[in-house]
Amino acid sequence: MGKNLKLSLYVITDEKLLEGKDIVKAVEEAILGGADVIQYRAKNKSSREMYQEAVQIKKLCGTYNKPLIINDRVDIALSVDADGVHVGQEDLDVEVVRRLIGFDKIVGLSTKNLKQVEEANRLPVDYIGFGSIFPTETKKDAKVSGLDQLKKAVELSIQPVVAVGGINEQNIQSVLDTGCENVAVVSAVFKDENIKQNTKRLKEIINKKNKMGFNVD
Numbered sequence: 001m002g003k004n005l006k007l008s009l010y011v012i013t014d015e016k017l018l019e020g021k022d023i024v025k026a027v028e029e030a031i032l033g034g035a036d037v038i039q040y041r042a043k044n045k046s047s048r049e050m051y052q053e054a055v056q057i058k059k060l061c062g063t064y065n066k067p068l069i070i071n072d073r074v075d076i077a078l079s080v081d082a083d084g085v086h087v088g089q090e091d092l093d094v095e096v097v098r099r100l101i102g103f104d105k106i107v108g109l110s111t112k113n114l115k116q117v118e119e120a121n122r123l124p125v126d127y128i129g130f131g132s133i134f135p136t137e138t139k140k141d142a143k144v145s146g147l148d149q150l151k152k153a154v155e156l157s158i159q160p161v162v163a164v165g166g167i168n169e170q171n172i173q174s175v176l177d178t179g180c181e182n183v184a185v186v187s188a189v190f191k192d193e194n195i196k197q198n199t200k201r202l203k204e205i206i207n208k209k210n211k212m213g214f215n216v217d
Contacts, residue, residue, distance in 0.1 A: 003106065005067070007127055008206050010162050010184040011035040011199065012071070013057075014138055015042045017190040024056045030189050031064045033199025039086055039184070041071035054080045069108060074100050084108065086129065089116065098124045108162070112143060117153045117161075125159055129184060132165025133175060138186045139165070151178040169201055176209040 011030045018026055027038055040057055042050050054070060058080045061068040069084045070077035074097055077085045084106025085097055092100075097107055103124075110129045111117045120128045130153045132142035142165055145153075154161050163175045164184035175183055183206070189198050 003104070003126065005106065005126060005160065006036045007160055007162055007182040008036050008210070009034055009199070009203050010037045010039065010164075010182060011189050012039040012041050012164075012184055012186045014186045014190055015044060016138075017187060023053055024060055026190060026195055027057055028060055028064075029195035030199045031060070031066055033189075033196040034203030035066065035189075035199055037067050037069060039069040039071055040076075040082075047073075047076070050076050051079055054082065058082055067106060069106060077101065077105075084126070086110070094120075094123045094125055110164075111153070112145060114149065114152055114156060117156050121156075121158045127160040127162055127182075128153075128157055129162045129164045130157075130180075131163055131184075133163050134166025134171060136166035136187070147174060147178055150175065150180055154179045169198075169205070172202060172205050173209070176206065181206075181210070 038061055040054055054076050058068050067083035069086050070082045071086050072091050074085050074092060085101060086108035087097055088110040094107060094109055106126045108127050108129060109120055109125045111120055130150055132144050133150055135144055136142055150163055160182055161180055162182040162184050163180045167175055167183050167185050168188040172183060185202060188202060189195055
């Protein structure tokens with residue numbers, strides 16, 4: 001898969017929300033609802049279990065021609081030939097990740113403040129995540145950056161910015177109004193059994209905004 005990245009609706013899996021569910025079926029529902037990117041994130045599973053799930057999700061994403069990004073684990077990404085890796089500030093340095101996975105793969109980096117956004121401009125990344133925009137149940141210790149900081153991050157970053165943290169159907173419009181074209185969601189998609197419909201409603205809001213164009217002061 002080439003690097004012509006479309007990041008507008010970036011869906012992240014969550015092991016607690018998906019507990020007891022078929023993760024592959026859940027991801028397929030999200031893709032059918034309009035997800036542009038899938039990130040596989042599992043903080044508390046064994047490497048073997050992560051590998052087994054990632055193999056299946058990679059095959060599914062390949063069927064629908066959607067990129068699969070692995071959170072944190074470069075080894076899992078390499079073992080399943082994922083399309084990329086997303087790392088945080090405390091994970092492996094981006095330069096090391098890039099060296100390991102090569103320049104044809106996607107590398108994303110989490111940023112929490114404008115200093116980190118500025119630093120990311122000098123790193124070999126394809127996009128940055130920025131947040132948490134709102135309080136979030138999936139990362140209760142996440143510091144809230146807010147919409148004003150997001151707007152500044154979009155202006156400062158030379159790479160595409162993906163807003164993350166507590167984004168849902170009720171507040172996604174305010175995120176898009178900052179000029180940020182890409183949103184990452186977790187609970188808003190996987191909160192209940194209506195995964196496809198949840199995703200579809202979010203994508204419709206994004207598409208409507210994209211058609212209207214951005215009116216950023």
